[in-house]
Amino acid sequence: MKKYLNQLIEEKGIDRCYTFEVEGKDWGVNYIPLEVVIEHILIAPRNQQKQIRNTLVKIDFKNGDVLHFFNYLAKAIAK
Secondary structure, three states: OHHHHHHHHHHHOOOOOOEEEEEOOOOOEEEEEHHHHHHHHHHOOHHHHHHHHHHHHHHHHOOOOHHHHHHHHHHHHOO
8 A cells, every 4th residue: 555655646746745734623723744644544454445545546547636535534634
């Protein structure tokens, strides 16, 4: 999964320091760097990693913006 994510981010020209601004449940606005989202993906259970990868592949195939999906994942991390 790590290799796939690194390749995807490099091919898309996405800055790994890109920071998402998402509303948390308890702490208000959270600023979550893409690197943190990636770390959470890599520690997720294999079945969740597989779902994430499948979703990213579908988004990429349709020339969608993978950052929208990473933003969605950042919202799940926000506190």
